[in-house]
Amino acid sequence: MDTPRYTDLVQSLPANVPFVGPEEQERARxxxxxxRLGANENIFGPSPSAxxxxxxxxxxxxxxxxxxxxxxxxxxxxxxxxxAESILVGEGIDGLLGNLVRLLIGPGDAVVTSxxxxxxxxxxxxxxxxxxxxxxxxxxxxxxxxxxARAQDVDAKLIYLANPDNPMGSWHSGADIVAALDxxxxxCLLLLDEAYVEFAPEGTAAPVAGDDPRVIRMRTFSKAYGMxxxxxxxxxxxxxxxRNFDKIRNHFGMSRMxxxxxxxxxxxVEWLADIQAKVAVARNxxxxxxxxxxxxxxxxxxxxVAVDCGRDGDFARAVLAALVARGVFVxxxxxxxxxxxxxxSCGRPEDMEVLxxxxxxxxxxxxG
Amino acid sequence: MDTPRYTDLVQSLPANVPFVGPEEQERARxxxxxxRLGANENIFGPSPSAxxxxxxxxxxxxxxxxxxxxxxxxxxxxxxxxxAESILVGEGIDGLLGNLVRLLIGPGDAVVTSxxxxxxxxxxxxxxxxxxxxxxxxxxxxxxxxxxARAQDVDAKLIYLANPDNPMGSWHSGADIVAALDxxxxxCLLLLDEAYVEFAPEGTAAPVAGDDPRVIRMRTFSKAYGMxxxxxxxxxxxxxxxRNFDKIRNHFGMSRMxxxxxxxxxxxVEWLADIQAKVAVARNxxxxxxxxxxxxxxxxxxxxVAVDCGRDGDFARAVLAALVARGVFVxxxxxxxxxxxxxxSCGRPEDMEVLxxxxxxxxxxxxG
Numbered sequence: 001m002d003t004p005r006y007t008d009l010v011q012s013l014p015a016n017v018p019f020v021g022p023e024e025q026e027r028a029r030x031x032x033x034x035x036r037l038g039a040n041e042n043i044f045g046p047s048p049s050a051x052x053x054x055x056x057x058x059x060x061x062x063x064x065x066x067x068x069x070x071x072x073x074x075x076x077x078x079x080x081x082x083x084a085e086s087i088l089v090g091e092g093i094d095g096l097l098g099n100l101v102r103l104l105i106g107p108g109d110a111v112v113t114s115x116x117x118x119x120x121x122x123x124x125x126x127x128x129x130x131x132x133x134x135x136x137x138x139x140x141x142x143x144x145x146x147x148x149a150r151a152q153d154v155d156a157k158l159i160y161l162a163n164p165d166n167p168m169g170s171w172h173s174g175a176d177i178v179a180a181l182d183x184x185x186x187x188c189l190l191l192l193d194e195a196y197v198e199f200a201p202e203g204t205a206a207p208v209a210g211d212d213p214r215v216i217r218m219r220t221f222s223k224a225y226g227m228x229x230x231x232x233x234x235x236x237x238x239x240x241x242x243r244n245f246d247k248i249r250n251h252f253g254m255s256r257m258x259x260x261x262x263x264x265x266x267x268x269v270e271w272l273a274d275i276q277a278k279v280a281v282a283r284n285x286x287x288x289x290x291x292x293x294x295x296x297x298x299x300x301x302x303x304x305v306a307v308d309c310g311r312d313g314d315f316a317r318a319v320l321a322a323l324v325a326r327g328v329f330v331x332x333x334x335x336x337x338x339x340x341x342x343x344x345s346c347g348r349p350e351d352m353e354v355l356x357x358x359x360x361x362x363x364x365x366x367x368g
Numbered sequence: 369m370d371t372p373r374y375t376d377l378v379q380s381l382p383a384n385v386p387f388v389g390p391e392e393q394e395r396a397r398x399x400x401x402x403x404r405l406g407a408n409e410n411i412f413g414p415s416p417s418a419x420x421x422x423x424x425x426x427x428x429x430x431x432x433x434x435x436x437x438x439x440x441x442x443x444x445x446x447x448x449x450x451x452a453e454s455i456l457v458g459e460g461i462d463g464l465l466g467n468l469v470r471l472l473i474g475p476g477d478a479v480v481t482s483x484x485x486x487x488x489x490x491x492x493x494x495x496x497x498x499x500x501x502x503x504x505x506x507x508x509x510x511x512x513x514x515x516x517a518r519a520q521d522v523d524a525k526l527i528y529l530a531n532p533d534n535p536m537g538s539w540h541s542g543a544d545i546v547a548a549l550d551x552x553x554x555x556c557l558l559l560l561d562e563a564y565v566e567f568a569p570e571g572t573a574a575p576v577a578g579d580d581p582r583v584i585r586m587r588t589f590s591k592a593y594g595m596x597x598x599x600x601x602x603x604x605x606x607x608x609x610x611r612n613f614d615k616i617r618n619h620f621g622m623s624r625m626x627x628x629x630x631x632x633x634x635x636x637v638e639w640l641a642d643i644q645a646k647v648a649v650a651r652n653x654x655x656x657x658x659x660x661x662x663x664x665x666x667x668x669x670x671x672x673v674a675v676d677c678g679r680d681g682d683f684a685r686a687v688l689a690a691l692v693a694r695g696v697f698v699x700x701x702x703x704x705x706x707x708x709x710x711x712x713s714c715g716r717p718e719d720m721e722v723l724x725x726x727x728x729x730x731x732x733x734x735x736g
Contacts, residue, residue, distance in 0.1 A: 003581050004557035004609060005525045007474040013615040021620070023434040036431070045430045054625070055423040061597040061629070062413045063404070064590075066391040091459065094618050106375040127616045157373045189372035213371050222432075229429040229624030241372060247381040248495045250462050252389070255623050256597030257422070261429070 009107065009129045018119040022329045034327035035354035037345040039228070040166065040196075040304045044278050044348065046226035046261065047268035054230070054261040065254040072263045076234055079266070082210025085239035089262075091253050093195055093218045093233045098124045099249050100191060100216065100235070104157045105130040112151045113160040114142045116167070116335030118193065121160050130158075137338060140298060140306070141170040144180050152185045159184075162193040164200050167333045167343045169300030174206035181214050189241075190215040195233075198224035198272065199279055200301035213238040221258075223303060224275055225265040230258035279303045282346030289356045293363055298341065306333070306341040313339035315366055322362035328355055377475065377497045386487040390697045402695035403722035405713040407596070408534065408564075408672045412646050412716065414594035414629065415636035422598070422629040433622040440631045444602055447634070450578025453607035457630075459621050461563055461586045461601040466492045467617050468559060468584065468603070472525050473498035480519045481528040482510045484535070484703030486561065489528050498526075505706060508666060508674070509538040512548050520553045527552075530561040532568050535701045535711045537668030542574035549582050557609075558583040563601075566592035566640065567647055568669035581606040589626075591671060592643055593633040598626035647671045650714030657724045661731055666709065674701070674709040681707035683734055690730035696723055 022039065026032050036043065045051075069089035077084040090096040097120065105111060107129030113121060115134035125132050133154050135146040142165050151159050164171035177192065184190060194217050197205045208215050220233035232254070235242065265271070286305040287297035298306040309316040313336050320332050320342050332342045344355065390407065394400050404411065413419075437457035445452040458464040465488065473479060475497030481489060483502035493500045501522050503514040510533050519527050532539035545560065552558060562585050565573045576583050588601035600622065603610065633639070654673040655665035666674040677684040681704050688700050688710050700710045712723065 003552075003555055004472055005555045006471055006612060007477075009474070010471050010612060010615060015611065015614060017435075017614055017619050019435075019619065021432070021435040023438060024436060027438065039432055041432065042430050045427070051426045051429070054426045054429065057597075058419045058422045058625075058629075059413070061419070061422065062410050062594040064389070064407055064409065064596045065599075067385075067387070067389040068392060070391060070395065091618065091621055094620055098618060103374055103378050104372055106377070109375075184371075187371055187373045226430040228432045229425075231433075231621060231623050243383065244374060244378060246385055247378060247383060250459065250466060251385050251387065252462055253459055253599060255599050255626065257426075257625055258623065261426075 013126060018123045025324065025329065031327065033329040035347060035351040036329050037347050037351060037355065038329035038331040040223060040302070040345045041228050042223055042226035042275065042303060043345070043351060044226060044275050047265045047271035049268050050225070050227065050261040050265035053264035054257040057257045057260045060256055063256060064252050065256040065259050067251040067254070069254055069259055072259055072266070075263055075266060080210070080236060082236060083239060086210040086236055086242060088235045088237070088242045088245050089254065090233055090235065090249065092222055092231045093193060093220045094120050095231070096218050096233055096235050097121055098127070099245055101125055101128050101130065101158070102248055103244055104189065110154040110156040111158045111160070112147050112154065112156045114147065116333050116338045117142065117160060118162060118166060119334065137168065140168045140338065141165065141172070144172060144177065148180060148183050148185070151188050156185070156188050158189050158191055160191050160193065162195065163206070164196045164204065164301035166196065166302065167331070168306050168338060169298055169302045169304060171200050171204050171301040173203050175203065177206040178208060181212070184214055192217045194218060195220045195223055196302035199276060199303050204301060210236065211238050213241065216241060221262045221265060224272060225262065226275070227258070227261055227265060230255060230261055232258040232262045279346045282352060285352045286344050286346065286355070289352065289359060293359050304343050304345045306343050308341050311340065312336070316340050316342055318366035319362050322365040323358055326358040326362060328358045381494060386491045393692065393697065399695065401697040403715060403719040404697050405715050405719060405723065406697035406699040408591060408670070408713045409596050410591055410594035410643065410671060411713070411719060412594060412643050415633045415639035417636050418593070418595065418629040418633035421632035422625040425625045425628045428624055431624060432620050433624040433627050435619040435622070437622055437627055440627055440634070443631055443634060448578070448604060450604060451607060454578035454604055454610060456603045456605070456610045456613050457622065458601055458603065458617065460590055460599045461561060461588045462488050463599070464586050464601055464603050465489055466495070467613055469493055469496050469498065469526070470616055471612055472557065478522040478524040479526045479528070480515050480522065480524045482515065484701050484706045485510065485528060486530060486534060487702065505536065508536045508706065509533065509540070512540060512545065516548060516551050516553070519556050524553070524556050526557050526559055528559050528561065530563065531574070532564045532572065532669035534564065534670065535699070536674050536706060536709070537666055537670045537672060539568050539572050539669040541571050543571065545574040546576060549580070552582055560585045562586060563588045563591055564670035567644060567671050572669060578604065579606050581609065584609060589630045589633060592640060593630065594643070595626070595629055595633060598623060598629055600626040600630045647714045650720060653720045654712050654714065654723070657720065657727060661727050671714045672711050673714070674711050676709050679708065680704070684708050684710055686734035687730050690733040691726055694726040694730060696726045
């Protein structure tokens with residue numbers, strides 16, 4: 001008998017990881033990236049008041065963070081017009097996703113997502129033994145009707161929907177999502193990942209009541225608020241669902257600096273508006289660079305743009321590899337036919353210039 | 369059918385949480401604590417170079433942290449003379465504990481700990497459905513022989529041992545622990561929680577080989593390094609065990625500020641020595657204050673002291689309540705006969721003065 005004795009589930013899990021970090025790629029290539037446009041980080045950074053708050057809080061880092069994230073939770077609840085009991089602050093959406101899956105999904109339980117949607121969600125479902133059912137995208141949009149129909153077929157406990165979508169940047173109206181809730185099978189929760197919603201047109205955020213038991217929304221300070229490295233996000237759901245997280249979550253898991261930084265970032269609405277404007281400009285810049293190279297940029301409601309490389313996945317992977325070799329960190333969809341695209345995060349003018357210089361060469365190399 | 373549908377395990381879990389945070393107690397009492405001596409935080413704070421590193425890194429908070437925590441892992445491995453593949457950096461020991469339990473423990477799997485040891489470990493075991501078996505302390509020490517004997521009896525997959533112990537502050541020599549490894553039942557992993565080991569006498573840290581598959585050690589930057597609010601700790605274990613965490617951990621879960629702060633803190637060996645000296649002074653101060661009030665302080669190898677209140681648990685709970693009412697945040701053991709004690713964290717001279725003023729009144733009130 002070997003030590004240790006893993007669970008059967010753990011023994012069955014693959015050792016591969018959802019994403020390789022850019023730092024590891026930099027160590028492998030022996031040089032830093034010239035443009036970091038692969039993880040949909042907000043290169044424009046967080047509000048200066050968030051940075052100032054985190055710096056000031058460094059003096060208090062000897063204290064554990066407040067396990068209830070009280071001040072931030074109250075501010076979020078007030079702004080969203082829901083009860084504080086409907087808000088859970090957690091270690092980024094990735095952490096919240098893992099805990100939600102753990103609450104609902106055991107070996108064999110059915111879950112539905114789109115084929116090519118967020119791999120980290122799939123990782124968590126596999127990690128708790130869930131049976132993942134995938135429906136294809138429809139014209140580069142997550143297909144809400146098909147997701148619900150499949151959930152009905154397989155008696156799913158959970159549907160994953162990102163709105164706006166990653167990696168395609170497409171979106172549905174919040175009203176359409178709310179209308180779809182009435183068609184959800186009984187006993188099926190909709191997990192609505194709104195990580196990018198602050199970049200989306202008015203009307204994209206789903207106007208869900210705070211006590212609606214059919215849906216849990218997740219948002220983050222990693223994207224529009226520019227704090228990916230602080231690890232903080234939040235869920236909005238019915239109080240009973242939120243309370244159940246208390247049975248399993250890491251109560252003292254929050255960084256104090258993340259808590260105060262997020263609160264300051266959330267309050268700086270002018271900075272957010274400025275970020276939204278800068279991202280809109282960068283989306284247009286990416287579309288222009290794509291067009292100059294004979295490629296088509298897909299419409300985007302996020303801080304990244306999927307650029308259609310015009311051929312198959314192998315070609316797009318070659319373009320991506322050639323960009324990475326030229327110091328441009330980008331990623332791409334994993335699944336056909338979305339993998340005809342590469343996914344480029346919005347950046348500053350200097351980042352966009354690096355892209356503009358590298359893309360023609362990368363395309364030439366990929367065309368061989 | 370209600371939405372959502374929780375797993376049977378989640379439905380069976382209690383809604384109570386391991387600890388109430390001091391901030392929540394402060395909100396309930398409507399006033400801040402005058403001395404924060406309940407969570408074994410390091411009031412002396414982290415190295416100034418750690419604070420400076422975190423402040424500087426705030427500018428980079430828009431980037432996700434390196435999922436492999438490469439630089440810190442290399443530094444830790446070098447200092448401990450183990451392979452980098454034996455080190456895993458994670459979101460504090462609490463986070464690492466949860467992932468370790470998840471790797472090994474499914475419904476009904478046996479786990480052994482001491483009755484009254486770390487409640488958060490028990491919380492994780494319950495959270496994955498494990499069957500927790502408890503052995504009593506022996507003269508206020510965790511009883512290594514009894515833990516191993518019970519593990520043999522119940523075919524345990526995991527034993528929890530904190531060395532030094534929390535909440536009693538007692539300790540075993542590292543040599544005794546290494547010797548005990550030879551008596552571990554086959555298929556049973558020893559989880560050695562060394563959260564407080566930097567405060568302990570020379571020879572307390574267990575000199576375990578980095579590739580020994582029988583034991584996993586956990587350490588933290590929350591205690592001696594003064595960074596509880598940054599959420600960073602590490603595990604040292606056989607490379608195969610460490611690799612298995614990659615199947616389930618939150619790869620992008622680390623704060624960038626925690627990563628750079630921990631590295632700077634770890635390098636500042638002079639600051640650590642200064643903290644060790646200050647904590648030793650404070651332990652003596654707590655013992656003196658206890659003696660002045662006719663109470664006995666237990667020997668401690670940690671940054672807290674268990675003070676024997678001389679009667680039963682109800683009396684100690686009354687003393688604790690009276691201290692809390694006087695603005696002194698302290699905690700105490702949960703289980704008899706250890707619950708005859710209150711547990712007081714080491715603090716600065718001004719914190720110790722608050723304690724010295726409050727304790728006689730609290731005792732008088734408890735004696736009624």
